[in-house]
Amino acid sequence: MKPSIPEITLHDGMTLPVIGLGTYNLNGNEGANAIVNAIDIGYRLIDTAYNYENEGTVGEAIRRTSIPRHALKITSKLPGRYHSYNKAVTTIQESLYRANLDYYDLYLIHWPNPKQDQYVEAWQALIDAQKWGFIRSIGVCNFLPEHLERLETETGVMPSINQIELHPFFNQEAQRSWHQERQVVTESWSPLARASEILDNVVLQHIAQHHQKTIAQIILRWHYQLGDISIPKSASPKRQLENISIFDFSLDEAEMKKISDLSHSDGRLKNQDPATYEEF
Ligand SMILES: NC(=O)C1=CN([C@@H]2O[C@H](COP(=O)(O)OP(=O)(O)OC[C@H]3O[C@@H](n4cnc5c(N)ncnc54)[C@H](OP(=O)(O)O)[C@@H]3O)[C@@H](O)[C@H]2O)C=CC1
Ligand SMILES: O=C(O)C(=O)[C@@H](O)[C@H](O)C(=O)CO
Numbered sequence: 205m206k207p208s209i210p211e212i213t214l215h216d217g218m219t220l221p222v223i224g225l226g227t228y229n230l231n232g233n234e235g236a237n238a239i240v241n242a243i244d245i246g247y248r249l250i251d252t253a254y255n256y257e258n259e260g261t262v263g264e265a266i267r268r269t270s271i272p273r274h275a276l277k278i279t280s281k282l283p284g285r286y287h288s289y290n291k292a293v294t295t296i297q298e299s300l301y302r303a304n305l306d307y308y309d310l311y312l313i314h315w316p317n318p319k320q321d322q323y324v325e326a327w328q329a330l331i332d333a334q335k336w337g338f339i340r341s342i343g344v345c346n347f348l349p350e351h352l353e354r355l356e357t358e359t360g361v362m363p364s365i366n367q368i369e370l371h372p373f374f375n376q377e378a379q380r381s382w383h384q385e386r387q388v389v390t391e392s393w394s395p396l397a398r399a400s401e402i403l404d405n406v407v408l409q410h411i412a413q414h415h416q417k418t419i420a421q422i423i424l425r426w427h428y429q430l431g432d433i434s435i436p437k438s439a440s441p442k443r444q445l446e447n448i449s450i451f452d453f454s455l456d457e458a459e460m461k462k463i464s465d466l467s468h469s470d471g472r473l474k475n476q477d478p479a480t481y482e483e484f
Contacts, residue, residue: 206246207448212433214364215387218309218341220277222428223448224249226393226437231258238439239265243276245445251367251435253281253314254299255483263303278305281314281345282330284483287322292329296338311339312367315483316351323347327355327363343367345393346478349382365389370432371397372408372423373471375464380430394473395427395434396420407462415453418446425450426463 209221225242227235227250235258239250243265252262259280266273280303286295296311311330316323323344330342343365344352356362366383370376370392383390396402399420408419415422420436424447427434436447455463 207445207451209246209248209448210428210451212389212431214341214389215362216341216364218277218364220310220365220389220433221247221249222433223247223424223450224251224277224279224433224435225444226435227252227258227262228256228437230437230439231256231261234439235261236264236268238441238444240268241441242438242444243269243271245441246448247444248275249277249279249433249435251279252303253283254286254295254302255281255283255314259299259302260304263305266303266305273305277309278303279310279312280308281312282326284315284317284320287313287317287320287326289325289329292326293333296329296333300338307338307340309340310365311342312365313344313347315346315481316344316348316478317482318351318479319482323351324354324358327359327361331359331361341365343391346476346481348478349379351478352386352388362386363388365391365433367391367393367435369393369472369476370427370434371395371471371473372402372405372426372463372466373397373468374473375467377464377467380432384431390430390432392427392432392434395436396423398473400473405466407466411455411459411462415455417450417453420447421450422455422463425453425455426460429455429460
């Protein structure tokens with residue numbers, strides 16, 4: 205049976221499933237097949253980006269599936285090199301042309317690039333693109349509280365979502381509670397910490413054995429109970445199904461704490477600190 209994925213409502217009324225499919229490195233025909241499989245088994249939220257060079261692949265998968273466009277939630281992202289207002293507007297249009305879509309459900313600024321300091325202009329372009337009907341909901345990725353505050357002060361609009369690095373090795377406690385106070389939904393990128401050494405972690409192994417689940421399922425259940433949206437990437441039909449089969453058990457408070465306690469200050473996977481990282 206296909207698992208049914210619960211939904212979250214954003215402050216602008218958009219609803220999104222609590223688990224979506226990450227598509228970084230899902231390109232071409234193989235990528236399209238993987239995305240079609242995910243949609244067929246119940247995924248409705250698909251996360252792409254201009255910089256992944258696969259908005260076309262996502263569009264192809266949407267054309268191949270029998271699920272109607274309106275039942276899907278498609279996200280894309282504006283790259284760092286196109287933050288100026290005019291470039292941002294044409295890039296949003298290019299993102300649509302690449303996917304052959306009339307609108308994105310969610311469009312995000314991919315990184316703030318604070319040194320470049322054009323993210324407020326980019327945000328104004330997203331606000332206008334939403335008014336013109338190109339985008340249904342607008343948000344950001346990797347924005348620190350100071351960046352989010354500036355968007356609201358200078359444009360009056362707070363992002364609906366902030367997609368950030370979040371996994372048991374980097375639990376983002378302070379940023380998550382900042383979001384919660386301001387009705388910004390947290391979306392987790394690399395929710396499985398790219399499935400590297402985390403899959404050998406003994407704390408997670410014990411919890412997984414206790415629930416007769418895999419470590420990936422324990423991590424994704426932890427995300428769900430934290431209240432965030434996660435977007436695990438998998439090219440494998442078996443692991444795609446595993447990753448959405450997490451709604452038939454729950455973690456208790458002690459287990460949640462043990463997982464959150466795996467976090468450490470240098471737990472970022474690639475040391476991409478939004479205060480200094482500048483994306484192309
Ligand atoms: N906004 C941003 O700045 C960023 C956004 N992202 C987005 O977040 C998405 C997810 O993050 P990503 O970096 O891909 O990392 P993930 O944490 O989703 O891990 C993906 C890796 O985990 C493996 N995997 C998936 N499911 C399982 C499972 N059940 N058991 C074991 N291994 C598994 C995948 O392999 P396999 O495919 O073989 O299953 C792949 O190697 C990206 O694809 C992208 O859409 C990512 C980075 C930055
Ligand atoms: O995948 C993304 O969305 C990114 O922003 C990349 O920078 C990613 O984090 C990465 O690590 C690329 O190697």
